[in-house]
Amino acid sequence: MTVNHFVILSALLFGIGALGVLVRRNPLIMFMGIELMLNAVNLAFVAFSRFLQSLDGQVFVFLVLTVAAAEVAVGLAIIVALFRTRATVDVDEVSGLKG
């Protein structure tokens, strides 16, 4: 069990998350892709923290958690507000900036 195992897994998950954001048109699933990418980064943080024997990486994870929570709260609020004005959840339909 080396750091490479975890780092490669992290890269794979990040790639899959990015793929989800690019491929899907449903903003909720795109958002899930972003969560996947954040988690991949967290995994790398914890892996480096373990193999460098320093706890800074783990503390970062907690800060990332907070940021993710705030981001999800506001991001989903925007999606909900968008849905109320446009009655759609397809991002391609929402191309104009002025709502």
Added chain:
Amino acid sequence: MPIDYLPILVMVVVVIAFAAIALTFSALTGPRRPNPSKLSPYESGMPPFGSARRRISIKYYLTAVLFILFDIEIIFFYPWAVLFRQLQLFGLIEMAVFVIVLLVGYVYIWKKGGFDWD
């Protein structure tokens, strides 16, 4: 893997096995006599109308959001509580600052009626 956590993994496996056996058993035993009205959604004997997958009130969403934002607090409170004997007054001030900032938000939500279920 830290050896302390191995038993938990074992227990999780046992519990999953138990649930799987119970659910399979449930499908195998007992009679099977389906008919359309038995399989339709139960609405106190009336014929069901409309779909059950309807849109729900925004209040549920708001509650879940507020839950997330306050749940983070718990994550920070636990290490603080465990260390409190060492941190003493310094710890108290640190956490007071943290909580006071959040209390501003709490009061704002309260005033805007975010906790009322109308």
Added chain:
Amino acid sequence: MSLDPLVITIIEALVKSIVVIVGLLTAFAYLTLVERYVVAKIQSRIGPNRVGAIGPIAVLQPIADALKMIFKEDIWPAQADQVAYTIAPGIAVGTALVAWAVIPLNPSLTIAGYKIDFYIADVNVALLYLLAIGSLGVYGIVLGGWSSNNKYSLLGALRSTAQMVSYEISLGLGLVGVLMISGSLSLVDIVQKQATVWNVVWQPLGLIVYFIAATAEINRLPFDLPEAETELVAGFATEYSSLKWALFYMAEYINMITISVIASTLFLGGYQGPFGILPGFHWLFLKIAFFIFVLMWIRYTFPRFRYDQLMRFGWKVLLPLALANIFVTAIVMVVLGR
């Protein structure tokens, strides 16, 4: 012949897990019987009397109930989401059982040179583990309600989820006072530190906040709006039948035992009893029985909350109370210089 220590650990955990699960299932079966007798007494009725009134034959009642459950028809609603519909009861009962991995039931014993610990795992994040498992319990209900394709189920599941998450914060914060006193998250440590004085002496408010929040968390009356037989026809479980329904029912009763054992462990000294009489497990059993009796008593004494009252109580009363408890504890500890 000597075995690898790893193999020994796995076998030991396997045996203990099976013992704990079987024990909990038995406890669940008889708890349903006890509850029916208690409620009959409170309401001046006779209670279950077909299998046999109170006495040796009455112990057969749960077995009769179980057989009935198993041989009922398992109904799959036509428009249900099959995957979610099947796994939801599994998740509900699974999370209820897994929580028991970290709970110490008795002081460690040494028999024939072999040390036996009466817990499955002693980890230093035990309390967070319990909270994390508890927060997963929501999935069983929300998936069960959503997948049934029934309006009552969905409404019940949503109400339940909103209620559980609202009270989860107070539940988590109610325990912080105990942590400040114990300085540890391991339940084994917390119990051992209560050898002389139980935590409830310093944390009476913490216990009250925890117990109210936990009652709401497991959807017991007066917080049983998700099921509310009279308005939501059993809420999230409306469409369920046979063993699947039994699993939900099982989860509910095991959760009752779980919150009682957590309250006993954190606030009433767990297996520690005064005067050194009676072995530890008996004390724990008595404490659990006490909390469960209180739960039943509350259930048949109080009317149900209205939903808006319920949400308002959780956010506007219990949450500030939990925070106040933490800060009062902190100030007292700083002033006393401990």
Added chain:
Amino acid sequence: MDLIVFYLFATLAVIAALGVVALRNPVHAALCLAVVFISLAALYVLLSAPFVAAAQVMIYAGAILILFVFVIMLLSPGVDQGAGALKWQRPLAAVFGLALAVELILVLASAVLPAARGQYTPERLAQIGDVQAIGALLFTDFLLPFEITSLLLLVAMVGVIVLAKKRVRS
């Protein structure tokens, strides 16, 4: 033993992650995401970070994902229809996504990790308790970021109320 556990949960995580991207029904995608989160929590335990693991399950699986499920039920009762405006976007996106993963793997796998120089070996962590160790860092060295997270949460609270309460007022 460690490797077996690693491969078990790594496989689970990757399969579930693919499920998130591929499944049509948003609730199923959310369930898969829950499996990813829990597998990652198991991997964190493997990395001697049980506190992070518990926080991961509590916040991600127990809170953030519940919110996702609520919003799915709030918005889209149906199934994602898929067909985007531009048909060629999909394969192209797949190519780019895979290229990104390969590139990241190459870069990260070729980088050389400096020798471990921190003081927190897994043994020492187990001895002082990792909640205690992280707390000690969080409330001293990382005090400023910790206090700032409260501001972040405050801003999020205000933002959510402003966005969600708009209709009630007008």
